[in-house]
Amino acid sequence: MIDLRALREKPTLVGERVRLVPLSAEHADDFYESTRDEEIRRLTGAHRRPGYDEIRQWCATRAEQIDRLDLAIFEEPGGRFVGELALDEVDPDNESAAYRIALSAIEFTGQGLGKEATRLILDYAFNRVRLHRVWLNVYAFNMRAIAVYRACGFTVEGRLRDALLWDGRRHDALVMGLLESDFRRSEV
Structure with a gap:
């Protein structure tokens, strides 16, 4: 059984x-x-550009959300904001949740920051929230x-054909999943 209190706690998770x-x-x-x-x-397939007031309001209400976890990602050392991530679409009956991450600029890609952030949140998801x-x-x-x-243990489970229309071209989306048992094996 998942621990919904772990979503309400809004933790700080620290890596290297x-x-x-x-x-x-x-x-x-x-x-x-x-x-x-x-x-x-x-x-990320984000067509719409939200306005500043919308972003400010959205950020200000994240602590109130008891069924999801939204975290800002900061580079250490230095403390630069490098993006945000979320565990959302939590399904307590099936002990599952969706994951998303967005780095804030292309300059932060390829440095392992997203990988470390993903591993930290997966550890929290499986060990604290107790997701399956x-x-x-x-x-x-x-x-x-x-x-x-893939390096974090996810495997491709399916394909959503023509899920994104960007600049006149259609692109597929892959559905990837990670089970707790696979995560445990990758920890060893």
């Missing part, structure tokens, strides 16, 4: 190169700027993200 903190209003400026990076928008399964969608052209997810 990243620190994950509860997303809040103080992160609104950085979060807003991240929604302006064209390449990040393409990689974590899943995600990733666009098939995002090979760097797919490689990171």
Whole structure:
């Protein structure tokens, strides 16, 4: 049985190169700027550009959300905001949740920051929340993200054909999943 209190606690998770903190209003400026990076928008399939007030309100309400966990990602040392991630679409009956991560600028990709952040949140998801399964969608052209997810233990479970229309081209999305048992094997 999952522990929903673990979603309400809004923890700070610390690794060697990243620190994950509860997303809040103080992160609104950085979060807003991240929604302006064209390449990040393409990689995440974000057509719509939310306004600053919408972003500020969204960030300010994350602590109130008892059925999801939204965390800001900071680089350590230095404390630069490098993105955000979430465990959402939590299904207590099936002990599963969706995962998403977005780095704030292309300059932060390829450095292992997203991989470390993903491993930290997966450890929390399986050991503290006690989920059985974590899943995600990733666009098939995002090979760097797919490689990171595979390195963290995710496997491709399916394909959503023509899920994204971007600049007149259609792209598939891959459904990837990770079971607790696979996560435990990868910890060894």
